[in-house]
Amino acid sequence: KAGVTQTPRYLIKTRGQQVTLSCSPISGHRSVSWYQQTPGQGLQFLFEYFSETQRNKGNFPGRFSGRQFSNSRSEMNVSTLELGDSALYLCASSVTGRVAEAFFGQGTRLTVV
Amino acid sequence: TQLLEQSPQFLSIQEGENLTVYCNSSSVFSSLQWYRQEPGEGPVLLVTVVTGGEVKKLKRLTFQFGDARKDSSLHITAAQPGDTGLYLCAGAHSSNTGKLIFGQGTTLQVKP
Numbered sequence: 001k002a003g004v005t006q007t008p009r010y011l012i013k014t015r016g017q018q019v020t021l022s023c024s025p026i027s028g029h030r031s032v033s034w035y036q037q038t039p040g041q042g043l044q045f046l047f048e049y050f051s052e053t054q055r056n057k058g059n060f061p062g063r064f065s066g067r068q069f070s071n072s073r074s075e076m077n078v079s080t081l082e083l084g085d086s087a088l089y090l091c092a093s094s095v096t097g098r099v100a101e102a103f104f105g106q107g108t109r110l111t112v113v
Numbered sequence: 114t115q116l117l118e119q120s121p122q123f124l125s126i127q128e129g130e131n132l133t134v135y136c137n138s139s140s141v142f143s144s145l146q147w148y149r150q151e152p153g154e155g156p157v158l159l160v161t162v163v164t165g166g167e168v169k170k171l172k173r174l175t176f177q178f179g180d181a182r183k184d185s186s187l188h189i190t191a192a193q194p195g196d197t198g199l200y201l202c203a204g205a206h207s208s209n210t211g212k213l214i215f216g217q218g219t220t221l222q223v224k225p
Contacts, residue, residue, distance in 0.1 A: 004155070033211045042218060043156075043201065048211030056212045090155050097211030102146075104155030 002026065004093050004105035012111045018079040021108045025072050025093030031055075032074040033102060034066060037088040049074050050097055078110075086112045116140075117204055119216030126192055127224055134187040134219045136202035145185045146213065147176055148201040156201055192223045 005024040013019050025032050033056075034046040045058040049068035066076040072093075078085055088109050092102035118137045126132055136145070144163045148156035160169050162178035162185060169176045173196075175188040185202055199220050203213040 031211050033213070035213075035215075043203075043213075043215035045212045045214070050211065055210060058212070088153075092155075092213075094211070102211075102213060103158065104148075106155050107153075109153070 004091060004103055006089075006091055006105035006108050008108060009106065010109045010111075012113060013081050014113055015081055015083060017081050018077060019081060019110060020075055020077045021089055021091075021110070023074045023076075023091035023093075023105060025074070025091075026103055029093035029095055029103075030072055031094045031097030032068060032072065033092045033094075033097070034074070034076050035090045035092065036060070037090060037107070038086075043090070046076065048097060055097070081112045083112050086110060117202055117214050117216040119202055119219055121219060122217060123220050123222075125222040125224065128193055129191050130223075132189050132192060132221070134200055134202075134221075135184070136186065136204075136216050137184045138204060138214075139183065140204070140206070141182050142204035142206060142214075143182075144205045145178055145182070146203045146205070147185070147187055148203060150199040150201060150218075152199075189221075192221075194223045194225050197221055197223050 007022045031050045033048040037043045048056040052068045063079045068074040088107045090107045092104045146161050147159045150156040160176045165180045165182045167178045173190045177186050199218045201218045202216040
């Protein structure tokens, strides 16, 4: 059974640009959550999607957005990139999201220069 | 604010020693997870505890959930170099589906 797949693994962008990251959950998993991990703040919840609907949202500015498709694959978008957006972005999938037994992908390392 | 305080942040020990990592909160969680993360990789789930007072064992690792479901501990017996990594606790509230609150993590180094 394939795990959670995130693409790309590494990304370098310039300040002001926008970026889209992709997450393919484990087959049968309908919940996808996104997290940002930085050395200073640790792992912080961005948002969760379930059946194409955003069900929960963390305390991030509106520059951070996401969506989920009918096959449960999810994308997150960050517009007008700032240096502080440099981080490891992780997605996690679970069957329903309720028990929160999340399986994480390997992450996308975003560097903003 | 729903915070999870994890301690210690850093731990460097010799092979064969025992250690305990603590995870504390003022908030009640419906479940609490422990993860281990290697550099540049995503966290890997070690265990989930859901019942107050619950104790789970995974080889040399023992996990305990506090009676009030506000705190948890991870105890490693006879640590080995292969245990080196970042250990994260994460709590879930029943009202926040899909959302995990993470502790800051404990970086463990086990020297041979």
